[in-house]
Amino acid sequence: MADLKLTKLRVAIAISAAPGAFWASRDASGQPRGVSVDLARALAGELALPLELIIFENSSAITSAAATDGWDVTFIPMDDDRARKIDFGPVYNVAESTFLVRPGSSIASLADVDKPGVTVVAVADTTTMRAAAGWLKQTKVQGFNAVDDIVAGLRAGTADAFAMSRDGLTTLARDIPGSRVLPGQFFGAKTAVAAPQNRRELLAAASAFVEAAKANGLMRRIYDANDMKDSPVAP
Numbered sequence: 001m002a003d004l005k006l007t008k009l010r011v012a013i014a015i016s017a018a019p020g021a022f023w024a025s026r027d028a029s030g031q032p033r034g035v036s037v038d039l040a041r042a043l044a045g046e047l048a049l050p051l052e053l054i055i056f057e058n059s060s061a062i063t064s065a066a067a068t069d070g071w072d073v074t075f076i077p078m079d080d081d082r083a084r085k086i087d088f089g090p091v092y093n094v095a096e097s098t099f100l101v102r103p104g105s106s107i108a109s110l111a112d113v114d115k116p117g118v119t120v121v122a123v124a125d126t127t128t129m130r131a132a133a134g135w136l137k138q139t140k141v142q143g144f145n146a147v148d149d150i151v152a153g154l155r156a157g158t159a160d161a162f163a164m165s166r167d168g169l170t171t172l173a174r175d176i177p178g179s180r181v182l183p184g185q186f187f188g189a190k191t192a193v194a195a196p197q198n199r200r201e202l203l204a205a206a207s208a209f210v211e212a213a214k215a216n217g218l219m220r221r222i223y224d225a226n227d228m229k230d231s232p233v234a235p
Contacts, residue, residue: 004202009049011040012062012071016123016147017175018168021093021191021231022059022077023147035093036075038222039193043073043209057145060125066196073206077127077165078192087200089193089207091234092219096185097128099161100169102154103178110184113161114138121150122163131187132163147172154179165189167231190234 013036019025024034032053044051054071056062059082062074066086078088099120101107113120114136122129124143132141141163144150153159154176161182162169169181193210195203213219219233 004047004049004205006047006049006072006202008052009040009044009047010052010054010070010072011036011043012054012056012065012074012076013037013040014056014058014062016058016168017151018147018164018172019226020165020167020171021095021228022075022165023168033226035222035226035228038225039075039092039210039213039219040073042213042218042222043206046209047205058123058126060123069196072195072199072202074194075191076194077189078194079127079130081130082127085197086194087197087203089195089203090210090214091190091192092210092214093191093231094234095165095167095189095191095231097131097163097187097189098166098169098185099163099182100154100173100176101161101180101182102157102159103176104157105160105180107161107182110182110186113182119153119158119160120163121153121159121161123147123150127189128163128165128187131189135186151176167228171227 013024016023019034021035024032024037027033059076063085099113116138118139120141122141173179193206
């Protein structure tokens with residue numbers, strides 16, 4: 001393996017109440033847990049490096065911190081805008097992006113979301129927000145920095161529909177009685193390993209790890225351990 005000249009591996013993660021292939025959450029003791037956390041631990045073990053988890057509020061903050069040497073590796077949704085700022089390796093998850101509608105809402109389909117007067121929200125400056133903005137024709141999407149702020153809006157009725165990946169929304173819906181995750185999708189979100197630009201050897205090592213994890217069953221086991229038994233691993 002190439003000499004990466006690292007004394008530790010700094011992995012960027014984001015924490016919210018809606019864990020999935022990208023988002024992590026906190027366990028009862030307050031420690032980070034989730035797919036990205038387990039991948040970070042396994043990658044650090046593979047590279048024989050101590051792990052430091054660098055916690056951010058959202059994927060936009062992770063992307064911005066790449067330019068200031070804020071982290072070494074992350075596992076994050078990809079799109080063209082983000083690819084101009086960080087370098088991506090293999091995709092490990094492809095998920096449907098859809099909407100969670102607030103309790104009491106009459107919205108029953110994706111088409112019902114795209115109507116004047118419907119308040120659509122998303123985490124600000126993310127792949128999903130950009131995709132939702134491009135898909136919506138009759139209304140606009142409003143960005144918030146934290147999922148907790150969005151959840152508060154859904155509970156209060158100031159937000160009608162939350163755009164996000166289905167895996168995270170399914171988990172979130174359990175904690176918001178009366179909310180519903182809509183069938184169908186407006187976007188197929190791809191989540192991949194990534195590194196800051198021009199860290200070629202590091203990205204190559206992280207990419208080899210992800211491909212091996214998909215092939216040897218580790219990725220499947222990590223999904224299953226994080227309540228993602230119904231989510232397929234990307235080919």
